[in-house]
Amino acid sequence: MPDCTCGGLRVIGDVHCDADALVAAHAGHPNAIQIGDLGFGFDRDYHLNLALQGKGIRFFRGNHDKPKTCQAHPRHMASGWHASDSLFVIGGGYSIDKMRRTPGLNWWPDEEHSEPEMRALVEEFADTKPRLVLSHEAPESVTDAMFKPTPKMVSRTATALQAMYEAHQPDLWLFGHWHRGREIKQGNTLFVCAGEKKTRDIHLPTCPLFEQSATPSAARIAARLSTIQEN
Numbered sequence: 001m002p003d004c005t006c007g008g009l010r011v012i013g014d015v016h017c018d019a020d021a022l023v024a025a026h027a028g029h030p031n032a033i034q035i036g037d038l039g040f041g042f043d044r045d046y047h048l049n050l051a052l053q054g055k056g057i058r059f060f061r062g063n064h065d066k067p068k069t070c071q072a073h074p075r076h077m078a079s080g081w082h083a084s085d086s087l088f089v090i091g092g093g094y095s096i097d098k099m100r101r102t103p104g105l106n107w108w109p110d111e112e113h114s115e116p117e118m119r120a121l122v123e124e125f126a127d128t129k130p131r132l133v134l135s136h137e138a139p140e141s142v143t144d145a146m147f148k149p150t151p152k153m154v155s156r157t158a159t160a161l162q163a164m165y166e167a168h169q170p171d172l173w174l175f176g177h178w179h180r181g182r183e184i185k186q187g188n189t190l191f192v193c194a195g196e197k198k199t200r201d202i203h204l205p206t207c208p209l210f211e212q213s214a215t216p217s218a219a220r221i222a223a224r225l226s227t228i229q230e231n
Helices: 017-026 045-051 067-071 114-126 140-147 155-168 217-230
Strands: 007-011 032-033 057-059 080-082 087-091 132-135 172-175 183-188 191-193 199-204
Touching: 007 017, 017 032, 032 191, 045 172, 067 172, 080 114, 087 155, 114 155, 140 155, 140 183, 140 191
Parallel strands: 007 032, 032 057, 087 132, 132 172, 172 191
Antiparallel strands: 007 199, 080 087, 183 191
């Protein structure tokens, strides 16, 4: 098998203010990204900031994160193309329980990108055609197939992600938000939901092992066995 050249990428699911869980999931990995609902804005910012002091860990916001706090943080990844990692990031999301929350206290009206911002991100996505995508929510068709939500929940974010997917199908797309670790292959894309406080280790598109990361489990195992037999 070819050698890993990227050092790998650890993706961390929603932690919801649990700084200890973030530290445990990070475990000192040199390249880790927490994919939203870290929990900024819920009176645990001090502890989360301590947890983020570890080397090699970054994050982007979900729907349960105070946008302004995240955007001002040096470890926050803005939505869009990140050329150094060869990946595309889309933060933010929709809170289905917002009617039970207090604006400015535990819910923020700008939890999702605005319509103009979403249109710009869709255009950027179509132009860059990323092979690896990280987001907090997932395209509508993916959540419908993977979780069968009843009633069906529609968000501006999921709609925009669907438009991205219809414009270009990346090899691998990881997301959080739904708290359950699952995989589904749709078209040319393997979609992976990172479970709550769980991790997924993958390779970056610049690594020769990325093809293996982007295939479903059975095919990945078969490819590994085939390589061993050849050697």
